[in-house]
Amino acid sequence: MTDPAKAARRARxxxxxxxxxxxxxxxxxxxxxxxxxxxxxxxxxxxSHTLDAELRRRAAAEHIPTSALVRKLLAQAVRQHDACGLTAADVEEIARRVTREELHRSA
Incomplete structure (x- = not known):
């Protein structure tokens, strides 16, 4: 290999x-x-070993430590859970269902 080729490879x-x-x-x-x-x-x-491998793969893909990825995922899950409150329609549907069940039991 010539000196310029070695120098180029070394530089790369x-x-x-x-x-x-x-x-x-x-x-x-x-x-x-x-x-x-x-x-x-x-x-x-x-x-599980499978979850560990997946977390390590994702952390490597994001170029962050696995522990940082796990903290990020846990924080996201908590925020999403907190944001998933019941809507008015959900509450109304629950109330209708409870009323129907109570009427059915008393009949």
Whole structure:
């Protein structure tokens, strides 16, 4: 291999290493900022190997630590659950059903 070809290959490899180092630094900074902004409470749970693999795959795809992904998913789930309150139509339907059941029992 000629010297210019070696130099070009070495430059490409150096650029790739620099990019990976930048991504790792960004991920570490993001996790540090997240940890500094939140209370650190340990939560231990048992999950299946399949779920673990899926979480690790998704975290890698997002270039974030698995623990940061799990915190993000848990926060989203809690926010969505809180936003899923009953509508007026839901309450009215429940009231109609209860009334029908009470009338049926007393008949």
């Amino acid at each position: 490899h150096d650029a790739i290493r620099a990019q990976v180092a930048d991504e790792e630094t960004e991920a570490a900074e993001a996790e540090a900022a997240e940890n500094a902004a939140t209370l650190d409470v340990s939560l231990h749970l048992r999950i």
